[in-house]
Amino acid sequence: MPKIVRPENCQPARTLWYDRKKYITINFVVQNPKDVLVDIQDTKIIMSCKDVEDNDIYNEIEFFDRVFKSDSTEKVFDRTITVLIRKVKEHVAWPRLQKDLAKPAWLLVDFDNWRDWENEEEDGMAEYEQYVDMLNDMKNKGEPPAMDDLDDLSD
DSSP states (O other): OOHHHHHHTTTTOEEEEEEOEEEEEEEESSSSOOEEEEOSSSSSSEEEEEEEEEEEEEEEEEESOOEEEEEEEEEEOEEEEEEEEEESTTTTSSSSSSSSSSTTTTTOOOOOOOOOOTTOOOHHHHHHHHHHHHHHHHHTOOOOOOOOGGGGGOO
């Protein structure tokens, strides 16, 4: 991967993160990202892209602890760049995403997805999480469409 250079006059993306037993998830909130580059290293992540208005976006985060860069992945969506990062030390909660104690204003905990997993039972948790995610997806889709106009088709 080519080295990502911090562009002049860049701004950071609003960034949400949450912790799981084996993974850290980071969501960089960028409207219609393009030219996305994500460099996951053992101790940090660098993300660079352009937003819908062609602004340069750049984030660099030095991790709280080491990660497996080879077992991490990213996916670009219309409004976010989602990165799933595997922790080296599984079952160890991260009190913060970055090594530095000073938290930048653009970095926030994703409380909608945060779970206190330290006291949870291991058995059945994967199925439970999939079920909760499915329910959340269904809630986010809104009300089903009204179908009372289908009676007109039978005439």
